[in-house]
Amino acid sequence: MSRPRRFLILAEGNFGPMSSKTANACIRYAPRDVAVVLDSAAAGRTSQDVLGFGGGIPVVGTFEEAMQHNPTALLIGIAPPGGQFPLEWRALLIMALRAGLDVWSGLHTLLGDDAEFAKCAAESGATIRDLRRAPADLDVSYGRVREIDATVILTVGSDCNIGKMTTQLQLLDSVRARGHRVAFAATGQTGILIEGRGIAVDAVIADFIAGASERLTIEAAADADIVLVEGQGSIVHPAYSGVTLGLMHGALPHAMILCAQPSRTTVNRNPWVPIPTLSELIRLYEQLAEPLRPAPVVGVALNTFDLSDIEAHEAVERAKAETGLPVTDPVRFKPDPLAEALDAFHRERLDALAALR
Amino acid sequence: MSRPRRFLILAEGNFGPMSSKTANACIRYAPRDVAVVLDSAAAGRTSQDVLGFGGGIPVVGTFEEAMQHNPTALLIGIAPPGGQFPLEWRALLIMALRAGLDVWSGLHTLLGDDAEFAKCAAESGATIRDLRRAPADLDVSYGRVREIDATVILTVGSDCNIGKMTTQLQLLDSVRARGHRVAFAATGQTGILIEGRGIAVDAVIADFIAGASERLTIEAAADADIVLVEGQGSIVHPAYSGVTLGLMHGALPHAMILCAQPSRTTVNRNPWVPIPTLSELIRLYEQLAEPLRPAPVVGVALNTFDLSDIEAHEAVERAKAETGLPVTDPVRFKPDPLAEALDAFHRERLDALAALR
Numbered sequence: 195m196s197r198p199r200r201f202l203i204l205a206e207g208n209f210g211p212m213s214s215k216t217a218n219a220c221i222r223y224a225p226r227d228v229a230v231v232l233d234s235a236a237a238g239r240t241s242q243d244v245l246g247f248g249g250g251i252p253v254v255g256t257f258e259e260a261m262q263h264n265p266t267a268l269l270i271g272i273a274p275p276g277g278q279f280p281l282e283w284r285a286l287l288i289m290a291l292r293a294g295l296d297v298w299s300g301l302h303t304l305l306g307d308d309a310e311f312a313k314c315a316a317e318s319g320a321t322i323r324d325l326r327r328a329p330a331d332l333d334v335s336y337g338r339v340r341e342i343d344a345t346v347i348l349t350v351g352s353d354c355n356i357g358k359m360t361t362q363l364q365l366l367d368s369v370r371a372r373g374h375r376v377a378f379a380a381t382g383q384t385g386i387l388i389e390g391r392g393i394a395v396d397a398v399i400a401d402f403i404a405g406a407s408e409r410l411t412i413e414a415a416a417d418a419d420i421v422l423v424e425g426q427g428s429i430v431h432p433a434y435s436g437v438t439l440g441l442m443h444g445a446l447p448h449a450m451i452l453c454a455q456p457s458r459t460t461v462n463r464n465p466w467v468p469i470p471t472l473s474e475l476i477r478l479y480e481q482l483a484e485p486l487r488p489a490p491v492v493g494v495a496l497n498t499f500d501l502s503d504i505e506a507h508e509a510v511e512r513a514k515a516e517t518g519l520p521v522t523d524p525v526r527f528k529p530d531p532l533a534e535a536l537d538a539f540h541r542e543r544l545d546a547l548a549a550l551r
Numbered sequence: 552m553s554r555p556r557r558f559l560i561l562a563e564g565n566f567g568p569m570s571s572k573t574a575n576a577c578i579r580y581a582p583r584d585v586a587v588v589l590d591s592a593a594a595g596r597t598s599q600d601v602l603g604f605g606g607g608i609p610v611v612g613t614f615e616e617a618m619q620h621n622p623t624a625l626l627i628g629i630a631p632p633g634g635q636f637p638l639e640w641r642a643l644l645i646m647a648l649r650a651g652l653d654v655w656s657g658l659h660t661l662l663g664d665d666a667e668f669a670k671c672a673a674e675s676g677a678t679i680r681d682l683r684r685a686p687a688d689l690d691v692s693y694g695r696v697r698e699i700d701a702t703v704i705l706t707v708g709s710d711c712n713i714g715k716m717t718t719q720l721q722l723l724d725s726v727r728a729r730g731h732r733v734a735f736a737a738t739g740q741t742g743i744l745i746e747g748r749g750i751a752v753d754a755v756i757a758d759f760i761a762g763a764s765e766r767l768t769i770e771a772a773a774d775a776d777i778v779l780v781e782g783q784g785s786i787v788h789p790a791y792s793g794v795t796l797g798l799m800h801g802a803l804p805h806a807m808i809l810c811a812q813p814s815r816t817t818v819n820r821n822p823w824v825p826i827p828t829l830s831e832l833i834r835l836y837e838q839l840a841e842p843l844r845p846a847p848v849v850g851v852a853l854n855t856f857d858l859s860d861i862e863a864h865e866a867v868e869r870a871k872a873e874t875g876l877p878v879t880d881p882v883r884f885k886p887d888p889l890a891e892a893l894d895a896f897h898r899e900r901l902d903a904l905a906a907l908r
Contacts (some may be wrong), residue, residue: 302756302758334790334791335789335790336789336820337821337823337824395757397756399659399753399754399755399756399757400752400753400754400755400756400757400759400760400794401659401753401754401790401791401794402757403757403793403794404790404791404792404793405790429796429839430842430843431800432692432693432761432800432801432803432843433691433692433693433758433761433762433801434758434761435761435796435797435800436757436761436793436794436795436797436798436800437757437758437793437797438793439786439792439793439796440757440793440794443788443789443790443792443793444789444790446789463693464693464694466694466697467694467842467843468842470842478838478839481835481838482835485787485827486787486824
């Protein structure tokens with residue numbers, strides 16, 4: 195990047211713990227890159243007030259107020275279903291581009307392909323960064339991940355928007371502290387925003403989901419012994435299960451971490467689909483991995499943000515009893531039980547490989 | 552279409568029972584639309600000689616010879632992995648377009664977007680039909696298939712290129728003969744070529760696989776009591792499993808037919824993946840359907856093209872014994888055992904619905 199980025203995060207009407215995934219992840223993992231949040235419904239509050247983290251990052255109600263915080267870029271902070279660009283934001287984006295702000299977007303609609311946006315950017319010297327733009331030279335997968343040495347860990351979920359990216363990001367330091375070279379492989383627009391590389395696997399041509407997953411896993415493995423691949427969707431999500439399975443069969447993890455939210459009983463925006471039990475989900479994911487490369491679920495990450503402390507502890511204990519696996523909420527509590535499980539799994543794998551050589 | 556289509560089918564170097572899927576399906580289901588096949592390796596033979604069907608459709612070795620059969624359109628008759636357009640065909644396509652032939656293509660690379668092809672077509676008045684071009688207004692799925700009355704049947708497979716489209720096409724007449732209004736829902740370029748409508752679900756943006764599948768299923772149900780949805784790939788195919796599952800969760804079948812090839816032991820182009828047994832595949836597919844809409848596998852379609860008559864009969868009997876289901880090769884033998892199973896399933900479903908009302 196040519197200049198340090200200071201984001202104006204657009205989250206109009208939707209800044210909240212569960213409604214502004216991209217905004218929240220940026221604030222959690224790159225808070226120093228965030229100048230201000232724009233949401234007229236929460237104006238006057240701070241990120242800390244609204245999310246419970248992010249300190250004094252201010253929330254303002256108008257573009258003019260936001261500009262007083264000297265942003266260098268506008269980040270689209272929400273990801274509506276289907277990724278369509280809300281028309282009412284058009285004027286705002288044009289204002290931002292004319293003011294010389296770069297625009298970062300993770301939407302399916304590629305803003306850089308819009309003639310008017312492109313013209314405004316060219317005139318002011320701003321850059322439009324579409325995080326979901328797929329590489330032009332993707333191919334189908336061929337199981338090439340089997341050629342790398344690194345241990346590949348994938349987060350899988352009971353639903354979308356439940357903590358699959360967050361779990362891997364929370365684990366990075368903790369796994370590194372155990373003496374491993376570790377890399378995060380980003381598969382979604384927010385992960386790419388934070389990591390600076392990756393492919394949004396939900397935005398590629400359907401035939402290339404696994405091929406893209408194979409490629410980003412291999413790239414992340416270049417400088418790592420353990421690759422933490424960001425999972426997507428859920429095997430039981432009516433809209434996104436194809437992406438979930440394609441990612442799984444392209445990345446070919448050696449082991450998986452199951453992510454779930456104890457308070458959620460039906461799939462996001464699909465109340466007609468009850469979420470199976472943890473044991474059922476573990477069985478289903480392991481069975482789907484089995485024909486290509488067996489991969490056990492070695493731990494469970496719970497998202498307990500909407501529970502009391504007592505309820506959260508109870509949920510962790512219940513999940514431990516049900517699955518017999520290490521369980522934690524890697525945001526609320528320490529990620530260490532999962533990091534220990536990965537450390538042990540990786541060492542056992544190396545020992546088994548050494549014994550074969 | 553403005554004029555009857557008479558295809559010159561391009562299958563250069565690859566005209567054969569298992570190597571030219573699009574060519575073969577066109578010859579099998581629309582033989583009167585085929586004027587000639589171009590493949591210098593098989594020149595001088597007929598379709599009957601090479602495929603065992605298609606009668607006297609000639610195979611020639613040069614474009615000039617092919618033009619003597621008065622084609623009105625050139626059909627790309629093969630689908631290479633990844634759908635990339637072989638560069639050496641470029642000159643041939645330009646010749647065809649300049650001669651006024653329409654070009655029909657099911658490749659991922661959209662030929663109509665190529666400036667030189669588009670220019671040649673415009674100059675001669677020819678049309679370029681990209682069968683894999685996705686509708687511009689796709690969305691994610693919302694389970695809307697649950698609102699239609701028709702019985703939805705999906706073919707699922709042990710592998711790709713194994714008979715999922717062919718099984719449904721072979722069943723159409725046989726199911727219709729049992730008194731049902733039946734529709735074929737095309738999900739791949741060849742099915743769309745034959746049916747005249749549909750969406751190539753492997754060519755849409757990954758997030759929209761299920762949404763596209765939902766839409767094409769609902770469209771096919773408009774004038775049918777039973778919808779036969781063309782399956783794609785396999786749940787154990789490393790490259791295509793995402794498309795397979797997305798299609799399944801978008802189309803939400805009431806029942807499934809499993810397609811397999813007895814002689815095939817590993818996945819197409821992926822010898823490192825052994826194909827599970829029929830029973831294992833049935834269990835896996837039924838488990839994946841279960842959380843959204845339970846769907847039993849009600850029959851097995853075997854592709855026995857490479858077996859002797861005795862071997863084919865033995866394979867059918869073995870599959871019957873293993874699964875306890877009706878089994879046939881719907882091309883080699885009659886499709887009736889499967890049509891009867893669908894007829895019975897549909898009537899039982901109607902009875903159960905009537906009892907609930």
